[in-house]
Amino acid sequence: MLQEGKIYIGTSRKPDDSINKGEYLELKFGNRHGLITGATGTGKTVTLQILAEGFSNAGVPVFCADVKGDLSGIGAMGEPKDFLLKRAEQIGLDPYDFQEFPVIFWDLYGEKGHRVRTTISEMGPLLLSRLMNATDAQEGVLNIAFKIADEGGLPLLDLKDLQALLNYMGENASELSNQFGFISKASVGSIQRELLILEQQGAEHFFGEPALKITDIMRTTNDGRGAISVLAADKLMMNPRLYATFLLWLLSELFEELPEVGDPDKPKLVFFFDEAHLLFNDAPKVLVERVEQVVRLIRSKGVGVYFVTQNPLDVPEAVLAQLGNRIQHALRAYSPREQKAVKTAADTFRPNPDFNCADVITNLGTGEALVSTLEGKGSPSIVERTLVRPPASRLGPLTDAERQKVVDVSPVRGLYDEDFERDSAYEMLAKRAAKAAEQAEAARQAEEKPAEDTSGGSRWTLPGFGDDTAEAPSGKQARPRSSGYKRETIMEAAMKSVARTVATQVGRALVRGILGSLKR
Template sequence: MYTEDKIRIGMKDNGENIYLDPSMACRHGLIAGATGSGKTITLKVLAESFSEMGVPVFLADVKGDLAGMCMPGRETEDMQRRIEKFGLREAGFDLHGYPTVFWDLYGSKGTPLRTTITEMGPDLMATVLGLNDLQTALLSIIYKIADDEGLLLVDTKDLKAILNHVSDNHKEYEENYGKIAPVSLAAIVREVVALEMKGAEKFFGEPAIDIRDFLSTGPEGRGIINILDSSSLINDPTLYSMFMLYLLAELFETLPEAGDLAKPKLVFFFDEAHLLFSGASKDLLSKIEQVVKLIRSKGVGVYFATQNPSDIPDGVMSQLGNKIEHALHAYTPAEQKKVKAAAEGLRENPEFNTYETLMALGTGEAVVSFLGADGVPGFAQKVAILPPQSQMGEIDEATRSREITGSKYHEKYVDPYDPDSAFEFLKRKGVEEEEARAAAEKAAAEEKEAEKARLAEEKEAEKAQLAEQKAKEREEREAQKAQERAEREAAREKEKDARKVKTAAKSVGNSVAGTVGRELGKSVGSSFGKFGKTLGGNVGASIGRGIIGTLFKL
């Protein structure tokens, strides 16, 4: 509880109260202990105390037993005994609920929490995706291309769209952005799909969370206790780590440097932190360590709750100045070694053996060590943890629903919307390019058909002209042949007429020549008598006809 400007955590066996100095709360902390040892109660007491002093709190509720902080605690007989034991009545202890806002990445048990791919940033996105150095460099180039071309990267489909777009057009981008390997881009796409299969598509979208909404206060100036239902989220440590790391990184980017403050601006509690680190890659662990180390300069405290201190990586553990360790059980040599390491991580108190005490603690008891005002860890102290003022355990669905819808942030974030981002732009661009390509192909086809028709028409015209020319030539040949036939016929007729004349002339000539020749022959042969006369007439007629025949042959 918050009293005397300090956080009262518990009481030693001798009645001495143990406090956490709010000015040291940004030095982060650890709440460890086996199942059932009282970690959740301690976490609630701390969260309530921060809220009382006006410091907002963010809790990752893995089991659902932190939801009761919105309701006042019940004054049972056990609660009355504890109030009496710690003398809380005199300190102003009362049972009441705290201003609470429920969040849920999946939107079922709280107001949806979302961010965008752009806000996640290339470095953190690459870490979450587990990319190698080459792929990380390419992802940074993808972000740069998106910025240069004014493309919004809101959700995973936007990221896949631009990855595929750059891969398809990598030669066009290489002139300005260097070598881009499509194979590496395809590998990144596969990692994005794998992340989607884990439910990440619900985390990316609009409206994105305004990190400053976690820094608000409620009635009476109490800090808002933001409870993230992680009962489903914790099933995938990668997604859980991604979200928590994003919140811390976003706070680091958003908040100004604060220096040393009298109290934190915001306190984070990561319950079941062993799930946060279990199976995390080396790069992811390094990123978490870096953020935890730097975030305290912004006035943000981070507290990890886990079953064993060994669940926290050494690089992170070294940043945790305030420790509350409940009972640690050890049944094997390996487990005993871990408990001894946990005991050695606390400043030894000569009044008791830390190792043995950790093994013997009862429920609600813890060994604590807090940083003093000078920043030096205090001696380990065995204490009984105070009871919480709010309800312990879960709440019914009606109460949860009332708290969710009654939040001032519910209306702001409940309804998702999909803005005109890279996916829509590139899809529209693809459609336009396809339409332009189709139009060009259609125009080319039409031009080809027109050219084909023109050539066919020219061919037909040429064919018709050739046919006409052939017909004309055929007509000319026929006319020529007819003329020649006519000429031949005329020649034959002329020749025929000539032969007729010749024959007639020859006949007349033969007759005349025969007569003349006969008469001459008779005259010549008459000197030889009658026989000579007759012979001379016949010879003379024959010679006369021969002469005439020879003349008609010439």
Template sequence: MEICDTIFEGVLVFVLEEDKMLKDGKIWVANNEKGENVFLLPKMANRHGLIAGATGTGKTVTLKVLAESFSDMGVPVFLADVKGDLSGMVTEGLDSEDMQKRIQKFGLEEAGFKYQKYPATFWDVFGKNGIPLRTTVSEMGPLLLSRILGLNDLQRDILTIAFKIADDNSLLLVDTKDLKAMLNYISENKNEFAADYGNISPVSVAAIVRAIVSLEIAGGDKFFFEPALNIRDFFTTGEGGKGMINILDSTSLINNGTLYATFLLWMMSELFETLPEVGDLDKPKMVFFFDEAHLLFDDTPKLLMDKIEQVVKLIRSKGVGIYFVTQNPRDIPDGVLAQLGNKIQHALHAYTPSDMKAVKAAADSFRTNPDFKTADVIQELGTGEAVCSFLDETGTPTVCERVFILPPQSKMGGIDETLRDKEIKGSVMYSKYYEPEDPDSAYEFLERKGLADAEALQKAKEEEAAAKAKAKEEAAALKAKEKEEAAEARKKKQAMKSVGNSVAGTVGREVGKTVGGKFGKFGKTLGGNLGASLGRGLLSTLFKS
């Protein structure tokens, strides 16, 4: 952005001198009841602002007038187009009887008012009505993602642990399949992680995964992909040095209020974390307009609300102005409302006591004008009229005034699909962001790890089976050997027995003969018995040996 500022510095001087909606370097927003010009000071524009009012009171016109003026100054702008009627900024305004009356009323013809178009880049989270606008799961972070998924405190803590484990293991979480793979991996290996990260409930993990699947069904998975938006790509200029008007088509996104709000909060956080401190500038580096701002704060947990207030408070030092557009100032929390120095309040209608409290609250947020009762004027305002107060040179809110907002120079309403398609494809951002990319990330890593683990397990099983088979073979061989040795021993024993019997018989006969010859019949009997005993003794000795 610094380079662009330098390049277009000469052009910007020309624009400031020639564009009659800018006078003396100030943004001409409206005229008061006396016909005097009412200005917003560019150097106070990063002190944030509020555009409030009931439906049909002129908030969109006010938003366009401010956005056009910032663009004329070379300041890039971001608009959330909820109703689809901001796309006409790429086309010159159309003349009409009503426009001629307003031109004459403000003396714009003498001031050199002209219809003109503005450079714009169309974005769309779903990639239908604009260049796909994406981020990664890692960049979104667990806090904002928990809000999108509608998680309770316990589930949010487990999601935070999943992010921590992914970071500790250098695993990139790009899309929703990465996150689901990570969560399932943690659940399956919860005992391994328990010592370092605490107990992880599989039931809670399953609930988170179901929430992610619901988000995917709603189309939210298209938001989490590569290439992720480089927030610096918003900081560009168009023809003539005009600041680029980045229009986010939110006609579909608004159907999921939580996703819409969280996306806007993510952008605020990205700006805060990405941009350097710049101090006080003569004009903002960029201005954001967030329509349907109440969605940013509905059912927002305190932890996230504290972060929003911190970002709104500190982001002005980065040169960024944030303007909330909503029906009622009460939609904005007090901590945020207190940071909004520039206020434009269109008509509010009080039909009930609650409505009357809302009107009074809106009136009390202004510095009192002694010439009228602010609460009464707010209820009397017509379309295109407002009560406004801007910060002066010292940063002090001016006394509120009843004013009449200038008409825009670009076309009111939307454009046809042919022109939109031409603008989309003609953008330098189209080639950079149109085609999605699926890099090697957590899902692919865990898939490879799962295959490797499965192969290792299969190999271990095969080795175990082979070892068992080998042991079985060895046992069978040993048993066969033992059986063979046992048979051989029996065979040997039988042979020895036969030899022993033969020897015993021979010895017995010889002894018997000898004894019998000397002692007669008695000696013969004694000799036989003695021979038999000697034979058995000899046989026993042989077997022992």
């Protein structure tokens, strides 16, 4: 059943339920993306698992999210359960070998795997706006914040860096608006409130250093198998916007960092996006366009993206058109929207004259799917009703102890588990504020320094500075400063008047003498 250069998905059935032929996904078309859909409990997770196993054995690294917590079993040897053995016999899978796969566990919270982080700067204003559900005005302020950070040499690493920069922008809104455009203090305040909400939802665990290196999710083992990176997403799903934004950021990083490779014999990396509808729920048009662009162009980087969701209507039509490999599990058709989903799914397949897709979709059993993959020169194959093969790894989750053993021998152990702090926008702005405060204090003290009275050695201070009275050195009762100030002013005025008079008289005498000598 196994063939070189192909991933075995399962065996198709004829309308009379007899076995037909094996269904495969060709590795050279693995970067043409794919879609796995079906109602809850129809076998989507098992399909994801067997595809990940196939890519790993072919030497292709895999990244996938474990939404329900049961995908972790891919890191343990499979167990010979009756229903698995029965399926293997039914489809003619002989031998049915069990296997454990090289797995790296990741977790944004650092509880069930290695920490995954990125920086505010790497996230960028567009994805950050999506994460905060920002308005157009707030997104504009965020763009200005990133511009100020770039020009001012202020690294934005974590949430407190962005908070500090926003505080600075709010305090200097008038001056900065003249240079960068209007900065609304109301928008700044709204963004700060959204950042507080993100912090309470645990987003502070995601931002910081050391940031994830793309190369660490593209590892292969010494025996040539691709490492399977499994992201623990069961807790992350409590904040679905953070989950979707993180995975979209990861896609964007792959798109920006990987070189062009054209159409390789097999993908460089395969990316499974479970619960894909979360990516598009309430997403602004500019974000959907960004996803479409990445999906369309990342193929030439050798990356395959596979969306896993319940309903094909969850994926925008522009993105759906980019997904060449389709695996459709059973759908329910109780409501008008579900009936429309069935029709949409059926219409996306290359028809099979032996059966009606729309009728079959609602009658598929668990672990059964309609399969159509790219073949030949890249055209979709005729859709076939297929019994999906059983997995070689464990079906079900690892225990906490088993998971910890995998983490302890991980090739990235120690690289991401500890926080790394360096001077960034928060520290730099704090130092600048402290320096400015010191300079202001020095200037204030210089202005408050009392002047000496040359007449008798007593010090007199100008009004409005210091105390209202000053003590004379002689120990006599201090006089009010106002009277001393007036007396000093009168004396100075008199001396200046005398000096002007003497100078005028001397000047006139000199002029008369010069003119008289000229007359002679």
